[in-house]
Amino acid sequence: MSEFPNVFDSNVRPLIWVGELDGHLSLLEQKELPQAERWLKLESAAAVADAIREMSVRGAPAIGIAAAYGVALGFREDPTLLNEAAKVEALFELLAKTRPTAVNLFWALDRMRTTLGTVEGQPHQDVVARLLAEAHAINDEDRANNQEMGRQGAALLKDGVRILTHCNTGGLATGGYGTALGIIRAAKAVGKLQHVWVDETRPYLQGARLTAWECIQDEIPATLITDNMAGFYMQQGLVDCVIVGTDRVAANGDVANKIGTYSLAVLCKYHKIPFFVAAPLSTIDLNTQDGAGIPIEERSSKEVTEIQGKTIAPEGMKAAHPAFDVTPAELVTAIITEVGVASAPYSETLPSLFGR
Numbered sequence: 001m002s003e004f005p006n007v008f009d010s011n012v013r014p015l016i017w018v019g020e021l022d023g024h025l026s027l028l029e030q031k032e033l034p035q036a037e038r039w040l041k042l043e044s045a046a047a048v049a050d051a052i053r054e055m056s057v058r059g060a061p062a063i064g065i066a067a068a069y070g071v072a073l074g075f076r077e078d079p080t081l082l083n084e085a086a087k088v089e090a091l092f093e094l095l096a097k098t099r100p101t102a103v104n105l106f107w108a109l110d111r112m113r114t115t116l117g118t119v120e121g122q123p124h125q126d127v128v129a130r131l132l133a134e135a136h137a138i139n140d141e142d143r144a145n146n147q148e149m150g151r152q153g154a155a156l157l158k159d160g161v162r163i164l165t166h167c168n169t170g171g172l173a174t175g176g177y178g179t180a181l182g183i184i185r186a187a188k189a190v191g192k193l194q195h196v197w198v199d200e201t202r203p204y205l206q207g208a209r210l211t212a213w214e215c216i217q218d219e220i221p222a223t224l225i226t227d228n229m230a231g232f233y234m235q236q237g238l239v240d241c242v243i244v245g246t247d248r249v250a251a252n253g254d255v256a257n258k259i260g261t262y263s264l265a266v267l268c269k270y271h272k273i274p275f276f277v278a279a280p281l282s283t284i285d286l287n288t289q290d291g292a293g294i295p296i297e298e299r300s301s302k303e304v305t306e307i308q309g310k311t312i313a314p315e316g317m318k319a320a321h322p323a324f325d326v327t328p329a330e331l332v333t334a335i336i337t338e339v340g341v342a343s344a345p346y347s348e349t350l351p352s353l354f355g356r
Ligand SMILES: CSC[C@@H](O)[C@@H](O)C(=O)COP(=O)(O)O
Pocket: 058, 059, 060, 061, 102, 166, 167, 168, 169, 170, 173, 174, 178, 179, 180, 206, 244, 245, 246, 247, 257, 258, 259, 323
């Protein structure tokens, strides 16, 4: 049994620091959910980098939070980093190279680098303490931002809403509560939610394994569907809106998210259904002009030819696995953030969320 507070509620938090300065990062192993609830004990930057690369932790905000703890652990492990700039660069590179698409990773590393700049010349213990405090802040702020995003998003929805969602955007993908799934949680909390259609999200099955798990824990009324059923239920008039998360929003409002998101947006356009994107400010990348500038991660073809270690395609069959796609801004009804809701023209409304 887990030594942690009940994870089977809306307090699902995949990243928990245990102990003080000499403690460790406890990470809920997402590859084993829903079959097993196992917590990994991470005590080094390399272990954190592996956990991100191998998807023991995944989801844009959660990747960023893990990387922030990775920086703190890297400095704790090796006091010589204080005097060797090349080692600091190697640490940041180790973490930055884990996954390319979610901008939260780079956002969190930038924030840790800025923090590092404020403790120059200080004793090792103090530097580690400051870095750890920043990682905690990133973790806690993300959760609070998700709750606010939930409030903002729920206000847009009608009573009795039936929502379709893709991938996993819940507590597991964040510091807690979730982005798109956070809005769904909030809609339930205010009594507006009728039902959720959960896309299984081939090939990695984040919907079937993780979102379904969170819905069961929180008693969110939901039905699991395969990705190719979305159009069927829209045609039947049983979907009022789609809400998804995102790994990176470009300055023009193009949205990168889990492969299959673009197809949903096109279906929404045909069926005249609102297509909402939940994005904390940490996922909005004003430095990337449009979707063409967003790197799309290509993952192992085995994740397509195998399901949970069992081969489903004939030996020798090639398979492709772009892990994300880009939905053009023109298909996005609104982008819901913790500081407000943006709609087209995004090149004007997104900067204004940052007070620009
Ligand atoms: C809050 S989660 C938003 C996105 O990160 C989510 O929709 C997603 O695409 C996750 O992809 P993953 O490959 O599982 O890390």
